[in-house]
Amino acid sequence: ARRGTGTEDVGKTDTGDGKEKYRGLKDKRLELKKNHQKEELKKEVDLEDHKLSIKELERKYGTNIVTGLSSTQAAELLARNGPNALTPPKETPEIVKFPQADGAILCWIAYGIQYFNDKSSSLDSVYLGCVLALVVILTGIFAYYQEAKSTNIMASFSKMIPQQALVIRDSEKKTVPAEQLVVGDIVEIKGGDKIPADIRLLSTQGCKVDNSSLTGNLTPSLRTHDNPLEAENPWNKMSTSPVGTATGMVINTGDRTIIGQIASLASGVGHEKTPIAIEIEHFVHIVAGVAVSIGILFFIIAVSMKYYVLDSIIFLIGIIVANVPEGLLATVTVTLSLTAKRMAKKNCLVKNLEAVETLGSTSIICSDKTGTLTQNRMTVAHLWFDNQIFVADTSEDHSIFDQSSGTWASLSKIITLCNRAEFRPGQESVPIMKKVVVGDASETALLKFSEVILGDVMEIRKRNRKVAEIPFNSTNKFQLSIHETDDPSDKRFLMVMKGAPERVLEKCSTIMVNGQEQPLDDSTAEAFHTAYMELGGLGERVLGFCHLYLPADKFPETYSFDVDTVNFPTSNLCFVGLLSMIDPPRSTVPDAVTKCRSAGIKVIMVTGDHPITAKAIAKSVGIISANSETVEDIAKRLNIPVEQVSKRDAKAAVVTGMELKDMSPEQLDELLTDYSEIVFARTSPQQKLIIVEGCQRQDAVVAVTGDGVNDSPALKKADIGIAMGIAGSDAAKNAADMVLLDDNFASIVTGVEEGRLIFDNLKKTIAYTLTKNIAELCPFLIYIIAGLPLPIGTITILFIDLGTDIIPSIALAYEKAESDIMNRKPRHKKKDRLVNAPLAIYSYLHIGLMQALGAFVVYFTVYAQEGFRPSALINLRVEWEKDSVNDLEDSYGQEWTQYQRKYLEWTGYTAFFVGIMIQQIADLIIRKTRRNSIFQQGLFRNKVIWVGIASQIIIALILSYGLGSVSALNFTMLRPQYWFVAVPHAILIWVYDEVRKLFIRLYPGSWWDKNMYY
């Protein structure tokens, strides 16, 4: 039924467009599905809840639209129908995923060759094939495990931001998790909420619904109703309503909703790749490309050197295995999830991993003011009525101001009535200021203020029953409601309005002074402006209040108000007073703003508030620094017209939405580049979007923070949208990439730091991983060219890549930031690549080569001390590898059987492996920093590094002494002294890198810096 009606509904407002789209969508989903499923869907179309009257509905669902369901009923229904949540789509079976793992193809080719080769050669090749296959399976399992784990993390994230629904149960408004909604619940929806289930509207006020998730149409469809009883359009779960309020009855939950049904038809949707993943994949492709080209080059060389083709293919595989960092993908996955976890601990909930990295490269932050820079804990600070400013300090004795004035009586009534906020039930014993309120910040402040001064607000509201209401929205900038009066003799309706003072004043023709209405003349308007500027200048949010008693003759008791057509006057009201609230800046923000500055990040404030308010807050948090002036400030100081001020002198600018409206994109660009400190005030959601686009035109990576529904377009548009976890609406959270759980701007700075850190540390990890590739590759090249017995086997290489090197490279993710991390400019998306030329060159041609030499020393030592001096090894390969040669003479005239040589060769492998491992320890230590000395960084600050080093040594010990007898692994027990042969080279690596870093620090900008800093 809701399916059918939902479609019809969209059809009604979108003139059939939505219907077609929906049909198209449905057809698409159904294309591959079996026919009977279609039938099932069609069957449901027969039910037509929207045709039923409310009474019939109540009967059908056993509910009551005023009192709602009882808790027991709800629990019963919940148990019967299950939670109101979508069943997640089925995961692709893991077996299917394994062959997708990288390198699989390589392995199967290798395996095939091995099998082909097996017929004539020893078992070694089979072992290699098996190990390669094992590697692929293991990486597959690991990748699957990580994916499952991160899916779990994401799932827990989405649990941590549960969707809430305001529901009437047991005659009380309750906030319950949307999952617990049951059929028959009466829910209230306000602007920005996601519709929690399929609901049938009971009443609505200026409510629009965005059915984009259903129709793909992004224009919210306006739903108008003359009579609440005729509100017959069921709304669909997942739709968002950006504006207005509505009440509705849940008619379907969970998988039985329209979205649920579509979702169950749609199989898993592919994940998008994060930029960091793209970067890494790109890098792996480059490495693989290099590996394959070196491999093929040497294949050709080998063939032309008259090696057997089959042998040459084995060389090729060896070279490729040596070059491909098998363990890197696993390492990176772990590193990223570690950072995501670490950020979650610091209250930055990352919705997609992309955001971690993007935040690090952010160059402009467009911050919302309320809630992010300030505490979002509005308290009423001042009142202005009877041409006087009163201080309202709700925390102390509240009788400071004169409450006897008639104006105050009217004002207090407006404050009380024109307010949608309510205390959450069940907090009678809680002090007023600490009570939890359902409502936004300023309404909460007003509610608490009036509760403190007037007593039971709910009782007053009950006595003045509300008959109609226009909720606040950013377009109107006012809120209006119409009430019956509590005076039984007064049959007039009282219309109360609050909103942006200038908007409210526009609608007024009279002003109340000392309880008497007076015409609004220039002098009173002047007084209003003075007071407004004074309060606003203090950085306070000022609200104007006015009212109008609607004449009883025109608006009889039975008059039906319609907020969509506005069949009542909204002008010529009586202005009553101003009230200002302060939202104090968060104590951590000024520091965070300074940090952003020094990190090269421009902080722009974008707010809907008055310019003066905005400027005051901007100054107090340091977005406009203490010594910078705007053009207006300079003009005022020098007492000259604004036009005469040189724009160059001003660092700061406060731009209002009005000014922005008249600006061309070029002018905006100019504005954004010319001023380092910018505040946008009185901006509309569209303008926020324009600002973000303007920033992006400057090639900046823009982060946008926001909490309201009006922010969500900008959040979507931004490179990284940051929503507030506490104050944020669902719409904002959905649009954002990251959620700040504590709503604190300072958390962004930690996020930026983490983002930069992860990038730096990934660089270090990759540099570390790449280095040994040369040490693994050189043996093959030397083997082919100089004919030495093979210094290191393919299986041994895999043990380095996937054994000893894994934990150390993960350990680098725990490395603390080098001191300058927040003092440098943000990374340029395209210029500062993860893997740049200096990194590759330094890793390959400097440290890598040193490592190779060091490992060769160990290798030669083992051979020389066992009888084969280096000179004897050259071009020994052919004889060495012949199975039939069992009396090969060494440098001392001794003769060796094939197995004895093979065993020595394995000892050589182990020696080379140990040589690389020892030098990788040095490599790990030098990779801790890229610029600073290790001693500046502290050798022992990162304990995990030492865990990594210990793991390296332990794994090597186990391989050599524990598994030395397993011939398939090609390890042997190594004499203890061989473990120390590479130590001088390891120390050399360390010293060399210290020298490199020293010169980088001494000569920034020199060719050394340019070529050696990665």
Place this chain on the structure above:
Amino acid sequence: MQRLGPSLWTWDSSWQQAPATSLPLGVQKILLGSAFTSKIKVVLNQGPKKEILVLLPLGVSSLLNLWVQLQGCLFLGTFPAFILLFYLVFYGFLTAMFTLTMWVMLQTVSDHTPKYQDRLATPGLMIRPKTENLDVIVNVSDTESWDQHVQKLNKFLEPYNDSIQAQKNDVCRPGRYYEQPDNGVLNYPKRACQFNRTQLGDCSGIGDPTHYGYSTGQPCVFIKMNRVINFYAGANQSMNVTCVGKRDEDAENLGSFVMFPANGNIDLMYFPYYGKKFHVNYTQPLVAVKFLNVTPNVEVNVECRINAANIATDDERDKFAGRVAFKLRINKT
């Protein structure tokens, strides 16, 4: 100095007496000065805190200035030439370092005896003629097929000629090791015992028209034991080589054979071996096996092993430890 320009080098007025220089390079800063107070101060600033404070005696200042100048030229120089120079120096240095460590390593290795013989506990056995797959295939009618074996054997046995042996080596007492200990002084070169070609009897190939029996289908195969330095084969007991067919049918097909020296004996006097450098004229003892009536046109798997007290011949992995397996095939039409 000149090329660095005034923007990098400025006189600091507070160091009037002591010529001081300050290098405002980005965040970092170096202050160098040589004071008449016989000390110079090097202040390395990084960020807000001072990292290093070095006080050096006066004499170093000029050196340091030179170094700073040199560094300045090196590190602020133009790009490609310096890169080339750098890599030249760098790789030169690496080569030197590698050579040095290799040299140091080779100092640990003696010229005469290997440092370790971990893998050589059991000497292997090997046959002559040496063939690609350890198979001795003789087509009696086809001279070409065995001529290469004969050539190899002629060459192999040449040092065993009695004349050469008599000229170079000693006649030793059989049945005991011929030990020549150094006793503190290098006893060099060491003498070796004679192994005369004539000891190989019918397989000596001297004046042999049958070419070690290859032309008649009764080939000689020579068994030798691998040389291992300081290995006392047999542990003071006599040892000999025996050959059998690997499987029952091989034994049948193998037929009879004779061994030279008789019984396949290897005398203790040829041990120990002192290495190529010491034991210059060492002659390896041989055992020749002449197969008299191998079933023709059948591949026969022969295995010969040494029976010695201290040589294990049952190593699972090393198929040539103390033994040798080869294929024998006599093709007759």
